[in-house]
Amino acid sequence: MPELPEVETVRRSLIDKIVGQRIRSLRVGDFPGVLAGDRAEDVLARIAGRVVRGIRRRAKYLIIDLDDDTAIVVHLRMTGRLSAVPHEEPPLRFERLAIELANGLDLRFSDQRKFGRVIHVHGDDLDRLDQRLGREPLERGFSAAWLQERLQRRTGKIKAVLLDQGLIGGLGNIYVDESLFRAGIHPERRANTLTPEEVRRLHRAVRAVLRAAVDGRGTTFSSFEDAEGNRGGYGGALRVYGHGGKSPCPQCGTLLERTVVGGRGTSFCPRCQPVVDAVIADRAGSTE
Numbered sequence: 470m471p472e473l474p475e476v477e478t479v480r481r482s483l484i485d486k487i488v489g490q491r492i493r494s495l496r497v498g499d500f501p502g503v504l505a506g507d508r509a510e511d512v513l514a515r516i517a518g519r520v521v522r523g524i525r526r527r528a529k530y531l532i533i534d535l536d537d538d539t540a541i542v543v544h545l546r547m548t549g550r551l552s553a554v555p556h557e558e559p560p561l562r563f564e565r566l567a568i569e570l571a572n573g574l575d576l577r578f579s580d581q582r583k584f585g586r587v588i589h590v591h592g593d594d595l596d597r598l599d600q601r602l603g604r605e606p607l608e609r610g611f612s613a614a615w616l617q618e619r620l621q622r623r624t625g626k627i628k629a630v631l632l633d634q635g636l637i638g639g640l641g642n643i644y645v646d647e648s649l650f651r652a653g654i655h656p657e658r659r660a661n662t663l664t665p666e667e668v669r670r671l672h673r674a675v676r677a678v679l680r681a682a683v684d685g686r687g688t689t690f691s692s693f694e695d696a697e698g699n700r701g702g703y704g705g706a707l708r709v710y711g712h713g714g715k716s717p718c719p720q721c722g723t724l725l726e727r728t729v730v731g732g733r734g735t736s737f738c739p740r741c742q743p744v745v746d747a748v749i750a751d752r753a754g755s756t757e
């Protein structure tokens with residue numbers, strides 16, 4: 470599932486192809502649900518003739534700003550892909566929607582699992598989306614002090630708390646596992662039991678992992694490619710994600726373990742991310 474670095478990679482690869490372009494038309498394929506309840510002809514009537522002013526990212530959302538203060542919000546979810554291809558090219562595999570641009574390119578959305586959405590919204594809808602989402606982990610507002618203050622109020626497992634999009638926007642399973650490994654923190658620690666030093670390590674780890682992944686153009690997994698069909702370059706840099714039960718820890722050589730936290734497969738090193746007493750007590754006494 471695309472996370473912040475993958476969505477950012479798609480954004481960057483689309484800028485030159487769509488910004489400044491006038492929208493000519495809209496085609497919706499055999500899954501009208503991609504518009505989240507809107508009718509294709511209504512959306513077309515609203516966006517035809519508008520010019521793309523820019524493309525932004527907020528958490529895992531892409532926001533394509535139009536020149537009338539509306540926007541097209543794209544959520545890739547599990548398997549969504551956004552690409553710009555010449556208008557005359559045949560439909561992509563699992564193509565759900567295409568926006569025809571004046572430069573002869575189509576902005577096309579394909580999505581095997583149909584969880585992704587492309588929604589035309591007004592400015593106040595964007596404000597509501599923005600308010601629902603937590604802080605951007607690569608921006609200034611995401612400080613160690615802020616994280617410390619927030620984690621103190623949370624009693625959930627640290628991995629589940631980091632996945633909460635209302636707290637931090639854009640982190641997902643891959644980069645949470647990588648960040649916790651780098652910080653040496655067990656994924657089942659209760660968030661409010663982290664020491665200030667651990668929170669500082671975690672804060673640094675989240676930033677370092679995300680920055681490296683953005684630089685590497687994201688991680689390629691089964692469905693992710695950027696808008697040009699390039700595969701992400703970060704996969705080889707993953708240290709624990711997906712390796713639980715299969716590979717030794719790259720730091721200490723202990724076999725990485727796999728568990729499930731908050732319903733998500735989780736890989737960690739039992740030695741570098743030690744289980745503390747609180748976790749043991751929790752496993753013994755809690756059904757959560």
Ligand SMILES: [Zn+2]
Binds near residue numbers: 718719738739741742
């Ligand atoms: Zn280790």
